[in-house]
Amino acid sequence: MSDLLIEHAFTCPHCWAAISTLVDLSVPEQEYVEDCEVCCRPIRIRCSAAGGELLGFEAEAD
Secondary structure (H helix, E strand, O other): OOOOEEEEEEEOOOOOOEEEEEEEOOOOEEEEEEEOOOOOOEEEEEEEEEOOEEEEEEEEEO
16 A cells, blocks of 8 residues: 555444544545445545645535
8 A cells, every 4th residue: 555545434424333434645636425234324524735744634414
């Protein structure tokens, strides 16, 4: 796995399950929708990165 691709754990805003997603730290600003792997409901994910570090991460019900 690339050093700029990390696994980030978070809580599903629908079912409160602990899940994770891969975040590409080479992209400064990202926003996308991903389905929860437990309840299959959509989650809007926003994240920001700089210098190979994750600066912000938000996961909210879509």
